[in-house]
Every structure is written in C-alpha cells, then in structure tokens.
Amino acid sequence: MKKTFLHLLLLSGCVCLLASCIEDKAEDAAHRLVVSKADVELIQTGTLNTGSKASLDVLANRGYVITSDAEWLGVDKPVGKGRVSVTLEAKPNETAGERTGHLTVTSGKLTEKVTVTQTLDPDPDDGNPVGYVYYLEDFDWIAVYGGADCVGVGSQDGAKNIYSTGDALQKFGQAGLEDYNPVGRTMYACAGYFKMGATDKQTGIILPALKIGRKKASNVELTFEACPNIGGSGKVDAVTVTVEIVEGPGTVNGNSDRKSEGIKPDQAWKWTPMSVKLYGVTAATRIVIRSTQQGDPGVTAGEKGLFRWYLDNVKIVKAPRN
Structure with missing residues (x-):
C-alpha cells in the first residue's frame, strides 16, 4: 500500500508540475512578432497598382501596436493580438513628388518597421468594365x-x-x-x-x-x-x-x-x-x-x-x- 500511495503521490506531483509548466508557458511565453512585409509601394491614389488597398500580416502572440510617422499614412487595425491582417490607409499623393512614410509595429520590446513609398504614378487600370x-x-x-x-x-x-x-x-x-x-x-x-x-x-x-x-x-x-x-x-x-x-x-x-x-x-x-x-x-x-x-x-x-x-x-x- 505504501508503494502504491507513494507512486500516486509522485504521479500527482508530476501532473501538478506539468499543469503548472503549461500554465506558466501560456502566461510567460516569449514575445513573438512577425510582419509579412518590410517595404510597400503605393501609387498616387494610395492603393497598389492593382487598385486594391495594401495589407500586412502581423503575428504578435502578446499583442501589437502600430504607429505612423506620416499624417497621410495609417492602418485600419492599429492595435491587435494574434495573427491579424492589417489594411493600409493612405491618402492620395497631391504633393509634387514621391513621399515616404514608416509604420512601426511594436510588441513588448520587439519592433518591426515597414517603409511605405507613395509615388506619383497614376492608376494603370485600362478602364474596361467588369466582365469585359x-x-x-x-x-x-x-x-x-x-x-x-x-x-x-x-x-x-x-x-x-x-x-x-x-x-x-x-x-x-x-x-x-x-x-x-x-x-x-x-x-x-x-x-x-x-x-x-x-x-x-x-x-x-x-x-x-x-x-x-x-x-x-x-x-x-x-x-x-x-x-x-x-x-x-x-x-x-x-x-x-x-x-x-x-x-x-x-x-x-x-x-x-x-x-x-x-x-x-x-x-x-x-x-x-x-x-x-x-x-x-x-x-x-x-x-x-x-x-x-x-x-x-x-x-x-x-x-x-x-x-x-x-x-x-x-x-x-x-x-x-x-
């Protein structure tokens, strides 16, 4: 009986220890931050040359914050957590030349920077109607x-x-x-x-x-x-x-x-x-x-x-x- 009781006690301790480790891992997991792109080029309209808005995939297991250093540039989800698709919001470029802005993605002590260049290139769409x-x-x-x-x-x-x-x-x-x-x-x-x-x-x-x-x-x-x-x-x-x-x-x-x-x-x-x-x-x-x-x-x-x-x-x- 003592041997059985001892085994049960040890087993119980291992289970508790294992559960504790899993819990600690979930709470104290190291920060991970992955951003899908480091450079993005937009045309004059503020979109990609396909007419679609540009986007980034952000993976941040402890959450992220995105800030911009340009008044013409922002994102639709400046704060989030997990795996998130973030859409860039850029105003039309009505200046006399190409301009550059930066998005800084921060998660804890981790930081990734995305350089966004906006040209004066016009929308290249050929103008044909949908279904042409x-x-x-x-x-x-x-x-x-x-x-x-x-x-x-x-x-x-x-x-x-x-x-x-x-x-x-x-x-x-x-x-x-x-x-x-x-x-x-x-x-x-x-x-x-x-x-x-x-x-x-x-x-x-x-x-x-x-x-x-x-x-x-x-x-x-x-x-x-x-x-x-x-x-x-x-x-x-x-x-x-x-x-x-x-x-x-x-x-x-x-x-x-x-x-x-x-x-x-x-x-x-x-x-x-x-x-x-x-x-x-x-x-x-x-x-x-x-x-x-x-x-x-x-x-x-x-x-x-x-x-x-x-x-x-x-x-x-x-x-x-x-």
Whole structure:
C-alpha cells in the first residue's frame, strides 16, 4: 500500500508540475512578432497598382501596436493580438513628388518597421468594365484533325498528337498558343479540345498575350474546364492543375504568388469548371495552364507517373478591382 500511495503521490506531483509548466508557458511565453512585409509601394491614389488597398500580416502572440510617422499614412487595425491582417490607409499623393512614410509595429520590446513609398504614378487600370472579355477560346478549330471525343466516350484512344498530325502544330502556334513543355511532345488534339501528358511526361498551354493598352493593367478572372484522364487500369489520374504567370507583371489570387495551388479535376470523364483570379496583368503577361506535376521545364523535372488531362473553354474577363 505504501508503494502504491507513494507512486500516486509522485504521479500527482508530476501532473501538478506539468499543469503548472503549461500554465506558466501560456502566461510567460516569449514575445513573438512577425510582419509579412518590410517595404510597400503605393501609387498616387494610395492603393497598389492593382487598385486594391495594401495589407500586412502581423503575428504578435502578446499583442501589437502600430504607429505612423506620416499624417497621410495609417492602418485600419492599429492595435491587435494574434495573427491579424492589417489594411493600409493612405491618402492620395497631391504633393509634387514621391513621399515616404514608416509604420512601426511594436510588441513588448520587439519592433518591426515597414517603409511605405507613395509615388506619383497614376492608376494603370485600362478602364474596361467588369466582365469585359479579353480572351475566349473553345478550341473547336482543332477538331478538323480528327481527334476523338475522349471525354465524351470515356476513352483516351483516338487523341491525335499535334506534333505528328498534318499542320496541327502550325495551327496551334497561329492561335497564339505555346506548349509549356515542347520537349515532351505530349500535346494531343481531341474533338474540339486538348489532351495533355503521357506516362512520366506532363505539360500545359501558354496562352496568348492579352490586348491591354500600353502602360495599362487589369485584374482578370481566368475560367476553364478540365478533366482527368483514365487509362487501362480504370483509375483516375491523380493530376492537379496550376495556373501560373510565366512572363511579365501580375500576381495570382490577390497575393504575391505567381502561381496558384493545384486544383483537382476529380470527376471521372466529366468536365470540372475552374476559376483563378489574376491581378495587375499587362500586355506583357503570359499565363500558363499546366499540370502541377510538370514543375518548371529546365529547372525541375516533372513527377514520374500518370498525370494526363484535358482542357477546354478558356475565358479571361475583367474582374472587380477589390
């Protein structure tokens, strides 16, 4: 009984000690302060060149305070705690030149400074209304090369490789399209759409440059339909689709990323509608729709395996600015 009682006493003490440690840790945790950006550039209107207000992500486990050294610059959440998205509030720059302000983020003894530069650059928006169509491609012209309706009949048989089918490759180029991984030679014509990829090889389609005015930009929404392939095993290929800006200005889905996360078209022999927003694109921007598994040709090798898929009905329209 003594041994049991002793063990219980020791166990109880450990539990209490553990609980005390956890409690102390919660109360006395060291300050942590992380600010997502050190520099921000705004245009004359006080926004980013996409028309959206600039923001910062602040992580401060013990709380934060943000102060500004410029009367024209502030934030919507000057005080907060935890992980907070803070929006910058800047007045239009009506001075004769570029100006600079600083935001100081303080948490206990920790301090981070953000430099905000506001130029006299005008709003680059091209002025087109929301919904304006920049690009519309249903790929119906590729049907003349006799490719099968693979998605419709539920079989990959009958897709025609454009590299060995008449002048299909030439017509592909004349449409302003480029094969993202031409070395793989795995672009196939179907009955009004494309099949991409083969065993251990993947690719995508680089879209034509958009007709946007000189020194102008736009926020756009890219929509398309994708379908995964199913081979002889009867198993759906585990492909995901990525939208990436491979040349020129622009970001994806409202942040600093140049490419989207992989989107999964997981319906067997059915088209999956997909949508991605891109911000600040110009006439110099080139967009690719590709298999995520492809990686960057010439930089990283694509994944080994079966990641074949179909693409149809690509459309790019003007999106709201915010």
